Amino acid sequence: MPVESHVVARIGRPHGLRGEVTVQLHTDNPAERFVPGTTFVTEAEPGTGVPRELTLTSARLHQKTWLLGFDGIPDRTGAEGLRGTRLLLDDETDDDEDDAWFEEDLVGLEAVTPAGEHLGEVVGLETGPAQDRLVLALADGTEALVPFVEAIVPEVDPEGGRVVVDAPPGLLDLGREG
Incomplete structure (x- = not known):
């Protein structure tokens, strides 16, 4: 059985003059993932010249x-x-926690209410310092950010192709004009 890989970060803009980059985290445990000497498989746009693997030489938290x-x-x-x-x-380097989800496991899942009514589709996962947020493309064409906490997302069922979103009143309307 082949070993699957999961995204742990997406590289952002350069920082300073010595080749450091900022990253958008896709892991809840960066201190254990970003250990000098770790080799990452890369995914980049074709033709960019990015090596297939990058070996970490330094990692630090700055502001x-x-x-x-x-x-x-x-x-x-x-x-x-x-x-x-x-x-x-690779999977083998990741924790086997029951409540740990990767963006690629969630994107494409149907978002439904606890009663089973269609809300939209998961189109992304934003990681944050306090909590992660599901990015939903709602049925009306707008997007909503939903805190990815058990009280609001009580069920994630990849095999069934859905997540249950028990949003408090008004949560899915935040950011809409009107």
């Missing part, structure tokens, strides 16, 4: 943002070329 440095990326120009690249690790 609530993780900054990573990689072998072979010595300067800001090289770091800029990594923007948008996804960093993946």
